[in-house]
Amino acid sequence: MYQSNKLSRAVKLAIAAGATATAMAAPNVYAFADEANAEEGVERIQVTGSRIKRQELTAVTPIIEVDAQEFAISGNLNIEQKLAELPSTLPAFGPSSNNPGDGTARVDLRGLGTSRTLVMVNGRRWVPASQSGVVDLNTIPASLIENVEIITGGASAVYGSDALAGVVNFNMKDDFEGVEFSTLYDVTDHNDAEKFNLDMTMGGNFADDRGNAVVYLGYSKRESLMQGDRSFSSVALTESGDELVAGGSSGVPGTRLFAGDVVKADGTVVGTFGPNGDGQAWVEPSSRFNYAPDNFLQLPQERYSASAFSHFYINDEHRIYSEVSFVRNFVPQELAPTPAFTSVEINPNSVFFDAATQQAFLNSGSLNADGNYEGFIGRRMVENGSRQSIDTRDAFRMLVGIDGYINDDWSYDVYYSRSMLDQTNLLNNDVAASRFIQAVLTTDDGTACQDPSGGCVPINIWGEGNISQEAIDFVNVGAANVTSITQEVFMANVAGTTSWQVPSADEAVGLVFGYEKRQDSSSFRPDEFLASGDVLGFNAGEATVGSYSSDEIFMEVNVPLVSGADWAEDLTFWGAARFADYSNIGNVESFATALNWTPTDWMSARFGFQQAVRAPNVAELFQGSANGFPGATDPCSADGFQSGVTDVALCEATGVAAGQVGVFAQANSQIEGSFGGNENLNEESSDTLTVGFVFNPMEGLDFTIDYYSIEIEDAISSYGVNNTLNVCYNIVKDINDVTCQNISRRADGNVSVVKSLNENIGLIETSGIDFNITYNTDFDNGSSLNIQFRSTWLDKFDVTSIAELPDEIDNCAGYFGNTCGTPRAEFQSNTRINWTKDDLTLSALIRHIGSTEDDQIMVANNNNATAPDLVVPELDTKFYLDVSASYNVSDAFKVTGGVKNILDEEPQALGDSQSQANTFPELYDAIGPRLFVSATYTFN
Template sequence: MKTNKLTSAVRLAIGAGAVTAAMPVAQLATAQEEMIEEVVITGSRIKRPDLEAVSPYTTIGAEEFALSGTINVEQKLAELPSTLPSFGPSSNNPGDGTARVDLRGLGTSRTLVLVNGRRWIPATQSGVVDLNTIPGTLIKRVDVVTGGASAVYGSDAIAGVVNFNMIDDFEGVEITGLYDMTSDSDAEKYNIDITMGGNFAEGRGNAVIYASYSKREALFQGDRKFSNVALTENTDANGRPILSPGGSSGVPGTRLFDNPTDPVTGNSLGTFGPNGEALPWVEPDSRFNYAPDNFLQLPQERYLISAFSHYDVNEKVRAYGEFAYSYNKVPQELAPTPAFTTVEINPDSAFFSTEAQRALDTIRTDTNGDGVVNGDDNALGFIGRRMVENGSRQSIDVRDAFRVLVGADGDISDNWSYDAYYSYSNLDQSNSLNNDVSASRFIQAVATNDAGTACQDPSGGCVPMNIFGAGNISQAAVDFVNIGATNVTSISQEVLSASVFGDLWTIPSADYPVAVVLGYEHRSDESSYRPDTFLASGDVLGFNAGEATAGRYKASEFFAEVSIPLLSDKPFAEDLTLWGAARTSDYSNLDDRVNSFATAVNWSPLESFKLRFGYQEAVRAPNVSELFLGQSNGFPGADDPCSVGGFQPGVTDVGLCVASGVNPADVGKFTQANSQIEGRFGGNPDLEEETSNTYTVGFVWQPLDSLDITVDYYDIEVEDAISVLGGSVTNVLDLCYNVVQNAGSDFCTAINRRADGNVDRVDVLNANIGKIETSGVDFNLYYSTDFGFGFGGNGSTLGINFNSTWLDEFDVTPVAELGDRVDVCAGNFGNTCGSPLPEIQWNTRATWQSGGWTFSGLLRYIGETDDDQIENGGVAKGELAAPTIGDEYYLDLTVAYAFERGLNLSFGAENVLDTEPTKLGDSQEQANTFPSTYSLFGPRYFVSAAYKF
């Protein structure tokens, strides 16, 4: 019976809940032997082959990456129904060059990424791991444990753990390569890897060295029809909502938001022609289409070097070490600088037509302070100017990172073993910003003499700049205002960990002894961000100003686990095991110790049927970024309730709109200048820890030897969740004008308006908000069967994996004191909820293998979602141009052949159905869609080869 249980546990590790492709029979047997030897991760540190999973989990095998032609591992993880796609190869703005994983949609900071069960290199000051630093071709398998794992692995694991198990016992030399392109012969990706390894000291040791080079070519939004025009929501002549070309109010000809009127003709001056003519502003025709200049696929260049080694010093001690180095360069490219600022304009300048001069003369003010408004004064105007003459903005992120680890493990006695290690990792990031504009020099250069030949303030070598009309800025003026910046981030982490594992006694009614783990971990995190002088001063127009960030904290933690087999081989109790874990942590940045604990019950009333029940109470301490991040600016999509697009009659407080700076006649009538509203973000050293409660209930059923079915229900609640004030910029606006309606509230005081009534900036520093609640059901199935037919008379094997998630609830309460104000996000997307959270997602892979041939297909389904304004804002579907993102299907196909002499070839096609994303207007992330969620490029084709000798 024990042997059956052991084999069952291994089969579940390979199959139930897995997306591992079917392997040849010989390879499958080898994989089973390896898994028995090393013991798979099941959400526990206890190393015992009879232990069943204590939390819902999924396994991705190495063959899945090979069949998918995946260079960047985040793309494969993003396909799992239990993850919310995060930053990836199309994250241009927003984006920072990293690739991330987000379990259950709870945020990347609540997902812990491990390599070989240990912490990996932090890539940001929030502690997030950049998956670009993990080599896909060296992965043995990836274990994804959801439902929380903080008590076992640390506070970051509120949503779960993603553990990359790497090949560390390789023998021989293997060279692999891949080339990938779209059906339009663009957006190419390619890489070449070499792995060398072998045993030494008569088999007592093994060393593996791996090197990789990868490159990804750029693709612009202008290269695809769905993204080549920035879309916005509008109405047609009959008042019906439509998507129409939109863009920015910062235009090459300059937008003058004051809209002065020529007293002679009565014409309004909203923008300027190429010769300084006074032109009206026409919505949306006058707007600038910024889309074509943005990346749709970010270019990337990456070098990876890894080494793993272990050596049996004696029967009791095995020494091991790991080394990793990565160089990753990822540029971002955005449209030219949008200069939104107040300037002094000389109405008598030769830059203007007579009509424009008369209109500008009406807004002269006493700029020289002599108490008289006359021809010696300038006009003050708030303008939006797109600096196309200065070129596109570039942000180039280069991350150099390394990690070293040394450790030892072994047996203390027949029943007890130990493991101890020390690791140090360091990352240096250089962020270069090109083609930005100095705010002070811009303002100085705009104020010219009457002839337009000199600056009114000639200091610093000022060059007069004619921004009034497209293409009028001279190269000399461009050189005067153009600035660049180089910002440096340094991050280091030290981890010292030691643990012992052992068996105690055996309860008479059970077959296995009580097993325990006792351990200690000390971690030190330190990071600093040193912005360029221009950036730190805020004297920039095109990039987000930022302040220096520096901070550190230490954590000392004791943890313990126990597994208590209660019953074995009894009627209706083939197995009954109680499991528990606890962790107590002392953080240097918190006043008191914090504690996490978890418990689970595994009950097998029948050998083929297993039930599991789990509960976890966990805490997450704020990280360096959340505590100490210097204030910086961002531009998320948001709706101003005082504008025509966001106003809710009978709900929005008109008086509050007026009191905050909107003209009474314009409330609910003016058009918001831009769909993006500037937010000021930053750390808060007064943050407290967040807490979570997680419940899981599930079963594993094996009705046939070749069929495994798992079903798991999860319910997660995060209280005092760390986020930005109110949860988002759009939430703060809504809370101020539609909910709280108190000018003295934190939400209203966070809003700053311009003279023309538009929102200038919303200050949303980090805060402990209300809570996040999510629940759902995972359903996974694995089936395999053998056939008597196949190539060469060898027979064949068919394997089918099906993985799905039903999202029942995802609710965010942005303010604890306003418990009735809940943002419902399950089945929705938009400026409040962010990326789509479909209620149903699934994928299934079918793989048929015979002889050296493998044929495989992956079908993915993403369910329908609605604009979150419908459920949360009371907006009718008929009032929106793109109220729904329909359900989408994606089909990938692969054929591979393994030659007898160590050569393997694979050919594949992704998105064979040529599924294009639904076009969106104002409720989008970027590129008129959510590019990390939906396929953007049409069909992709790849060829890969691996040769081992």
């Protein structure tokens, strides 16, 4: 039997703070033991918040653990929905993220951004799903999860770049014997929006129990639900006066004409058109197009998963292991038909108009030399069908490694992983801008285009339902875009205990040190239509291709300082450092320190400070440029000049003629901007301070209080056109500053184009307190009760998008809206209550989301908005109740069922300050109660 003295050495190493450096849940090389040792009650020791193993309540940084039972009893098919319920996270993209959204599911710790949250599986990096390096949680099989460990706060000294907000680590089942089938069915009380999954896990030992292999196969499907299927979201709401009314888009099926000079003889100002081309008045908001019913409220999804985990003991001291995963994830998005907003030439004599409207065009006085009217229109292309963005992601990952013992005190771990993702994005039912403009300008009789090249087919956009199928076929375009992502990681480390020992301590110093090399590369290659910008319904984009690599060395030290003293049963210092050399940004370093003090057996304290870094990702570095025309004011022009503030000499030095500063008229209210990545970006850095206390006042009861403060400097952001001009001429006033270098002017002094690339210019500060309670007790009747309460009080969340504008701070704690986004309640909590007797478990989850205010009130100094000015100035406190029950029918068969949102708590309707579906559907339940049932059957 392969046991020797391995287990005793495992315990010795764990107690002395030696460990593998692969992550929070390293391969269990230490727990290989026979049944006799298992009977002695020695359990596997988990790593929590450090690569050095330690108990959860004495972790060096605050952690949250979610076990497999929580996923099972809550009926969550999608991982991100369970994580979004935690008070320490801000809901990110998920099943209701249609627009905005990209088909991925994400986690956002502390609301600091998904790219600042590092997601790992078995303590190792997982497959990136986008060029920003974000992991799609859809690629992680929920049925294989053993538990999830969440570390909040900067952790890049231990785990590397991207961990500014923290780490979410999924520990997977990798040592399984038997065959297990599990299934789940979920449906709403409206009998729609079904979810279904079927999983099979099988595994066993081989080679006289020296090895184990586990294979997992999974299939899941989620049906669509349209916003029109719920009364709450069936109409796009807007604010009018003191009430919410039906609103929508100004791009309408009858065509919107943005002009005031086309007036009929009866005084009607033509703003839209009837079915016979008769000009009609535009009436707010009733003339607008209701786009809501054409959007998904729940995105459909189909997923195929296959994973295999194995390990084999070469001998008593060394083990090889491997992981292989493949996931195909199919998620479409659907939007309302293309809104064609563009400038066109209109033939006023076209037969498509009635006589009165023809005359109104002719009398407008706005005809060009060819006798055509030039105007800006908005046409909803309903005849072209809904826009579809269909994403298919194929994710593949393989990992091989070897770990084991060097001697009684030292262990090692070496592995290599390669992750690849291929994404195909199909864009259907878009409209080619050039063909649309060409087809709108027709001959008088409407039978031909004035420019017949390219097989042009005349299009009648003047009235709903007037476009022929032939015209649709001419203007309709689709696009096929391809993204390829590759990540390679090589890691080698050793861990163990030294011979050094502080005289006042009982244990020796523990060390971990190692080397990591990582290579990230990806390419986004858009369709020619998308790349050229010749599209009206989807955002144009250029190719994004790039790569970078890093070589990193890291170390941890665990120094027991005092043991068994009157004032300290234990006092331990922990430290970590990482030094990285990036191919694109050079050398960066991060470090972390913590002091754990246990004065008594019922109370301990932890004090930590960490400095973390995040290297810019491929998207931020190499994103292809795209042009736009936002409204902006040139400080050098007559309208923008501020006497005593604007630098006259700088205006002249950058291209304004002498004597014309503050005099010349800006040619256009919109100024062209060029937006994209920046290869000269540097790393973001953060400082995280944590102060925590752990109390165990009685058996079965413990609670933790942790204060956190995170400050991110040099956050990657962009100036925008208006801020670039303002910062250059009114604030920094330095021709060599990046803002001034990004401004180009024409010969007449007007701004030609402003580059607005990504820059390290932001500052984000957040702080708060986490308060968690766990209580367990047994009753005389053989039943037991478990209560777990988690909560977060958000004290501050301040965002300064541009450091040169320190007075423009968005204080988002307690606010929501178009500036702060998803509501950031000052207090959130959830409480899980489980009662178990014999084979039955009854459970309830109470989720609480505190009230928030519209951020227009927060920025009152800028726009003087007050609560009475707004239709919905505040979102009320919400409580959600989920109930479930689980029963072990036999040792092999287990069933679980329940109802989510059993009280049918509806979201509070919003107008303009919303994300989508008149609310923030990833935070507030917009679908209604869901009923689920799941079953698991195991063959031993």
